[in-house]
Amino acid sequence: MTRKRDRLQIIYDILHFLQGRKGKVRPTHILYKSNLSHQMLTSYLTELTSNGFVIEQTDKKGKKLYEITKKGQNFLRDFHVIRSFIDSYGLE
Numbered sequence: 001m002t003r004k005r006d007r008l009q010i011i012y013d014i015l016h017f018l019q020g021r022k023g024k025v026r027p028t029h030i031l032y033k034s035n036l037s038h039q040m041l042t043s044y045l046t047e048l049t050s051n052g053f054v055i056e057q058t059d060k061k062g063k064k065l066y067e068i069t070k071k072g073q074n075f076l077r078d079f080h081v082i083r084s085f086i087d088s089y090g091l092e
Contacts, residue, residue, distance in 0.1 A: 009016035011044065011053075013033070013052070014041075015073075016028070016032060018067065024066065024067045025066050025067070026066075027045065027066065045066060052069055054067065
């Protein structure tokens with residue numbers, strides 16, 4: 001049985017998906033890939049936007065698009081380093 005993802009892992013998953021897409025992504029695509037409810041995704045995207053990890057834009061049709069920022073990319077890099085450190089000591 002798999003254990004539940006913690007908050008940082010969910011943030012990592014969202015940012016990792018955005019980085020892999022290399023461009024602007026609609027929230028529906030993020031919703032499917034992150035496996036969250038609409039309410040939870042909205043909460044995470046609001047937090048990520050307010051902290052500067054993601055920018056929210058609007059396309060010509062008025063639909064929201066999200067893109068990872070340099071700060072978000074730095075978080076992914078640092079998270080990977082920390083996760084590798086924890087795994088190397090068998091703490092998880």
